[in-house]
Amino acid sequence: MKVKELKIGNCQIEFHDxxxxxxxxxxKEILRHLSIIVSNSIAQKMKEEIA
Structure with a gap:
């Protein structure tokens, strides 16, 4: 069940229990996956700002 939802710009984050x-x-595995998602998002945003 979804317990919380965050919207940050175009990103939507849902927390489920x-x-x-x-x-x-x-x-640690969850945090590792999350860090990959966040770093990819930041890299994409930087590319868009440079272009």
């Missing part, structure tokens, strides 16, 4: 992280390793 469907899954519960059980281990520190799962937490």
């Amino acid at each position: 469907d899954y519960i992280v059980q281990t520190e390793e799962e937490k």
Whole structure:
């Protein structure tokens, strides 16, 4: 179930309580994926500003 929604510019982030992280390793994996998404988004925005 969606518990929270954030909108930042064209980005929409939804928080769901469907899954519960059980281990520190799962937490690190989620944060790693999130960091990739954010860094790709920032890189794309920088490309658009330069062009």
